Amino acid sequence: MAKVKKAPAAKGDDEQMVMDYLRKTNRPYSATDVSNNLHGAITKAVAQKVLNALAVKTEVRQKVYGKQSVYVINQEQFESPSQEELNDMDSKIEELKKEVDKYKEKNRQLTSELTALNNSLTNEQCEERLKVLTEQNKKYEERLIELQSGAKQFSVDDAKRIDEKFEKNRKFWKQRKKMFDEIVSTILDAIDMKKKVFEDEELCIERDPIDINEDPLKDL
Numbered sequence: 001m002a003k004v005k006k007a008p009a010a011k012g013d014d015e016q017m018v019m020d021y022l023r024k025t026n027r028p029y030s031a032t033d034v035s036n037n038l039h040g041a042i043t044k045a046v047a048q049k050v051l052n053a054l055a056v057k058t059e060v061r062q063k064v065y066g067k068q069s070v071y072v073i074n075q076e077q078f079e080s081p082s083q084e085e086l087n088d089m090d091s092k093i094e095e096l097k098k099e100v101d102k103y104k105e106k107n108r109q110l111t112s113e114l115t116a117l118n119n120s121l122t123n124e125q126c127e128e129r130l131k132v133l134t135e136q137n138k139k140y141e142e143r144l145i146e147l148q149s150g151a152k153q154f155s156v157d158d159a160k161r162i163d164e165k166f167e168k169n170r171k172f173w174k175q176r177k178k179m180f181d182e183i184v185s186t187i188l189d190a191i192d193m194k195k196k197v198f199e200d201e202e203l204c205i206e207r208d209p210i211d212i213n214e215d216p217l218k219d220l
Contacts, residue, residue: 014042018050019073022060028072 018034029037031048042050051071055062060071081089121129188195199207 014046014050015054017041018047019054019059022071022073023077026073026078028063028070030068030070034071 017038021034021038022029031051032044034051035042035044035047038047051060051062051069054060055071059074059077061074063070063072184195184198188198191198193202
């Protein structure tokens, strides 16, 4: 089936079509742009003639750049807004800015939630983690039952080993404390300074309040 060609538009219709388009977009265009943007409703040659005619009637403004001309609707055709209308526009702009900020914040929250979801465990990982925690919890429950039953938790040998280890560490503690006191005493003899001043201001240390000769576990 042969393609039906569009009937050429009348001259008055061409001008009206171009004027409507330029008024709607309110942007500068060349004849080629107008023809292309109107999807071939008028040819480039017709668009050029129409634009030139409209320029002569000052309905559009023409600007020549080298061999090409661009045309824009005469801005005098548009009424200047009143102060009240300008104030209303400013108010709407402020409202739109607030709305944009609101959507930006919403987008930030959603992005944060998406990041958290992407970093979270998968279902399979959650199931595996739950299995491990369930097993640990079972062991803790068994240990709790054992402790609550009052069963003996360690033998006489265990207690003996603990006492021996405690006495050994206590012996080291006494030896090192004595050694430190001797070193400090030697230094003080050489610099002629009070012990408390030396320890507080020079060494910045705090003395162990526990008596080295006293059993720290006597009240237990």
